[in-house]
Amino acid sequence: MRQLSLIAALLLAATPLAAADDGHHHLTEADGLRVVHAWTPATSGPEALIYMEIENGSDAAVTLTGAETADGQRAELVGFTYTDGTEAWQVLPEMPLAAGQHLDLLPRTLALRLTGLATPLTKGDKIDLELSFSDQHLYVHVAVEDAGGTGHSHAGHTH
Amino acid sequence: MDSPLDFWAGLPAVVQDAATVVLLLLPGLVTGVLVLRGFAPGRLVRAMLRRFSVVNAVFVGLIAVSVAIGIGLTAQERGLRQGSARAAAAFDLILAAPGSEITLMFAAVYLQPSDVPLLTSAQYAEVAADPDVAFAAPIAFGDTYLGAPVVGTTAEFVTHLAGPLLEGQMFTTASEAVAGAFVPIATGETFSPAHGHGPAAEEDAHHGAAYTVTGRMAPTGSPWDRAILVPVEGVWEVHGLANGHAPSAGNRIGPPFDAAYFPGTPAILVRADALWGNYALQSRYTRADMMAFFPGTVLAQLHGLMRDIREAMSLMAVVTQVLVTVSILAGLMILTRIFARGLALLRAIGAGRRFVFAVVWSYSATLIAAGSVIGLALGWLAAIGFSRVITARTDVLVTATVSWTEVQLVAGFVSLTLLLALLPALAATRRPLLTDLRS
Amino acid sequence: MRPTRVRDAAGHTGLGLSVAGLEIRAPDGRPLVSVGALLVPAGSSVAIRGPSGAGKSTLLHALSGLVQPATGRIFWGDTDISRLSDAARTRFRRDHVGLIFQDFLLFEELGGLDNAALAASFAPAARRMDLRQRADAWLERLGLGQIGLRRVDSFSGGERQRIAVARAMSNDPAVILADEPTASLDRASANRLIDDLAALPQEAGRTLIAVTHDPALVARLDRVLTMAEGRIVEDSHG
Structure with missing residues (x-):
């Protein structure tokens, strides 16, 4: 029991560098912040929209400001607009998330937008993404799904 | 380059x-x-x-x-x-009881007749009190007058939807109404709404209740141009319900409403001031007892x-x-x-x-x-x-x-x-x- | 390529014809026309007559390059048109030959002047104005100057054939080849046309060869060739 606590303490101390991972690569949790079902449709162009579910289980408010891939590409938070029948995404510099709140990044609603992809994403690929929440960072694995997909292949499971 | x-x-x-x-x-x-x-x-x-x-x-x-x-x-x-x-541009975010987003969008945005469950007074109170909500207006549809939808809402919503009135004044009592730009009814005219719509409308259901048209909205290019907007209190009163305010409040209309006297509403139009606000509210009110959706997203789909x-x-x-x-x-x-x-x-x-x-x-x-x-x-x-x-x-x-x-x-x-x-x-x-x- | 023209005292130009060993055959190999030798000096006029099926029109088509002979030579001046490609023969007609047909072959939807100046639509741009002016002048001369803009379907047969003559003359040809030019006309119109045609070789040194049954036309030309069964059986000077 003492040993387990020690491991837990070490793990907590090591966050965010080694956030807890469920082994399925679709749940990441650190300091009460929880991200599940991060996914993106396969792309052919240089742009990818990444979706996920974020829960702030901590007792403090956090602010999502964006993300970065393992190779240093910035991803910005964007919100969907539909003006005059034309689909567009507007950049949201920040998104506060109060304690106990959840935020769903969904197609045609809210997303993290990665621009300047060197190679297209194909189904089955994984992207390592570092989310920036105020002074915290959370690492997530983003699953690449079908180009016309509407959700994470594990969505609907409970974690 | x-x-x-x-x-x-x-x-x-x-x-x-x-x-x-x-x-x-x-x-x-x-x-x-x-x-x-x-x-x-x-x-x-x-x-x-x-x-x-x-x-x-x-x-x-x-x-x-x-x-x-x-x-x-x-x-x-x-x-x-x-x-x-x-036509849907003015409708930032819509909250309603869980159900079909498309059905609710057609009902609340395009005023297509539909029976939907109501949001409760507690739900409305929670939304109205949310610090991120700049504006929450009930949209109470269901009544008609000669085929024109009669929708209960607030004065703030009328201005949000169509800007300054084309003629006349905003409703100030529960028995006044503002007509859409193309409704064939003159300012000053009095009418009695029917419950429901089409051939099934019960013309006599609201016998005795009447609204007087005090103003007319500018055209919006939407079905609201053929709707008559009334204070939501009027709709509740016509249905024999509490009117959203304690009896001691007298004849006042408009928010804030008293949760104890709030009979419910099929939909709430919500908007936030912050750029991120509407998106945060959409996530926040997407939950088991309520749904929140962007009509723009549903339309785009x-x-x-x-x-x-x-x-x-x-x-x-x-x-x-x-x-x-x-x-x-x-x-x-x-x-x-x-x-x-x-x-x-x-x-x-x-x-x-x-x-x-x-x-x-x-x-x-x-x-x-x-x-x-x-x-x-x-x-x-x-x-x-x-x-x-x-x-x-x-x-x-x-x-x-x-x-x-x-x-x-x-x-x-x-x-x-x-x-x-x-x-x-x-x-x-x-x-x-x-x-x-x-x- | 441009044939040497014979220049007479008045400065008029024409092309002489020299035919040798000419054989024209039908596609099935059947002989149609056979002419051992024929010389027509520049500036002279020739009538070709004979019963129908004698090969008169076929000979005329060969002289204009519309039909390619099986063997033999057809010289206009110093150009052997039997050795020219289809495109070169077409250009030769454009530059040196005026053709007149029995049934005029006019475009009904065009005006008189546009028909007479038809060649302007495909002539090199530099020559277009000349062509139209010459066509106009010929219409004037043939008595149609005032009605050049009228649509052709309003003209009589005689007027139509005069428009066709103006068309044939619009490129200032050295050679005029006419196939039964009076056959579709009433007598009065035919006589008037004969006057016009007969004047052509005399005044400008042009060479005129006309296939015709019309004794009135035959009588006005310098020489008469009679054909039978594809051969020239009689050659007489008028």
């Missing part, structure tokens, strides 16, 4: 569009320049056009109709998409579905256009036989094969160009006509215009068919000269 692609991406959209039209027309234009170089076949072509004016008119008409179908289809689809999106259908229809329209053109070119091959003697005469008096080729090609090109230009105009007229019909039926203001997309479609069609027109021209030069001369 170093690669041609960057240069292209840096050009203004209108320059890109115009350049695309030119690029699409280029094969046809280059063909024309090459074929006609050094010749002046205009008079002969006019003679050929006059010779079979009826047949030529039929050919031009067929090309025009097939082009118009393609144009009308795409222009109409875009007009409908833009019109329905504009519906339109995405429509786009697939449109693309299939556009493809069929293009195939039809090409088939019509191929049959017309086949017809031209037959028609050039009737010209064969004249063409043989030209050769006899010293015209080269290339000139005969140029005459026949110019003749076909004139029919194609005339048909395409008339088709563009017809398509535009058809789109305007359909738009009027749709606007009249749905009250969603649809304005169909011919855009670069349609012009580009026609430019591509013209180029392709001008190239195809080389075939009958070639056939005309391969005919036996002496036989034709003697025929």
Whole structure:
């Protein structure tokens, strides 16, 4: 029991560098912040929209400001607009998330937008993404799904 | 700006569009320049056009109709998409009891009759008190007056939807109303609403209850132009419910409402001031006992579905256009036989094969160009006509215009068919000269 | 390529014809016309007559380059048109030959002047104005100056054939080849046309060869060739 606590303490101390991972690569949790079902449709162009579910289980408010891939590409938070029948995404510099709140990044609603992809994403690929929440960072694995997909292949499971 | 692609991406959209039209027309234009170089076949072509004016008119008409179908289809689809999106523009975020987003969008945004469960007073109170919510208006639909929806809401919503009133004053008591721009009811008139809608509306259900119209909204290009807006308190009172305020509050209307006297509402329009606000609220109120959705998102999904259908229809329209053109070119091959003697005469008096080729090609090109230009105009007229019909039926203001997309479609069609027109021209030069001369 | 023209005292130009060993066959190999030798000096006029099927029109088509002979030579000046490509023969007709047909072959939808100046639509741009002016002048001379813009379908047969003559003359040809030019006309119109045709060789040194049954036309030309069964059986000077 003492040993387990020690491991837990070490793990907590090591966050965010080694956030807890469920082994399925679709749940990441650190300091009460929880991200599940991060996914993106396969792309052919240089742009990818990444979706996920974020829960702030901590007792403090956090602010999502964006993300970065393992190779240093910035991803910005964007919100969907539909003006005059034309689909567009507007950049949201920040998104506060109060304690106990959840935020769903969904197609045609809210997303993290990665621009300047060197190679297209194909189904089955994984992207390592570092989310920036105020002074915290959370690492997530983003699953690449079908180009016309509407959700994470594990969505609907409970974690 | 170093690669041609960057240069292209840096050009203004209108320059890109115009350049695309030119690029699409280029094969046809280059063909024309090459074929006609050094010749002046205009008079002969006019003679050929006059010779079979009826047949030529039929050919031009067929090309025009097939082009118009393609144009009308795409222009109409875009007009409908833009019109329905504009009609929903004022509806940032809608909260309702869990159910179908599409049903609720049609009911709350486009005022299509629908029975939906209500949000409770506790839910409304929670939303109204949310510090991120700048504005929360109940939208209580269900009653009608002579077919016009009578919707209960707040004065703030009326201004949010249509801006300053066109005439008269905002409602200030539960028995006053503001009419949509095109509702056939005059300011000062009094009416009694019916419960429900259509033939099932119970005209006498609200017997005795009456509203007086005090003002009229500016047009919004949406079904709200044919709706009558009343204070939500009025709707509740008409249904014999508490009116959202404690009896001690007297006759006051508008927010804040007293949760203890709030009977419920089918939908709440919510908006936040912060850029991120609406998105945060959407996540926040998407939960087991409530749903929150952006009408823009639902519309975009519906339109995405429509786009697939449109693309299939556009493809069929293009195939039809090409088939019509191929049959017309086949017809031209037959028609050039009737010209064969004249063409043989030209050769006899010293015209080269290339000139005969140029005459026949110019003749076909004139029919194609005339048909395409008339088709563009017809398509535009058809789109305007359909738009009027749709606007009249749905009250969603649809304005169909011919855009670069349609012009580009026609430019591509013209180029392709001008190239195809080389075939009958070639056939005309391969005919036996002496036989034709003697025929 | 441009044939040497014979220039007479008045400065008029024409092309002489020299035919040798000419054989024209039908596509099935059947002989149609056979002419051992024929010389027509520049500036002279020749009538070709004979029963129908004698090969008169076929000979005329060969002289204009519309029919390619199986063997033999057809020289106009120093140009052997039997050795020219189809395109070169077409250019030769454009530059040196005026053709007149029995049934005029006019474009009904065009005006008189546009028919007469038809060659302007395919002539090199530099010559177009000349062609139209010459066509106009010929219409004037043939008595149609005031009605050049009228549509052809309003003209009588005689007027039509005069428009066709103006068309044949619009390129200032050295050679005029006419196939039964009076056969579709009433007597009065035919006589008027004969006057016009007969004047052509005399005044400008042009060479005129006309296939005709019309004794009135035959009588006005310098020389008469009679054909039978594809051969010239009689050659007499008028």
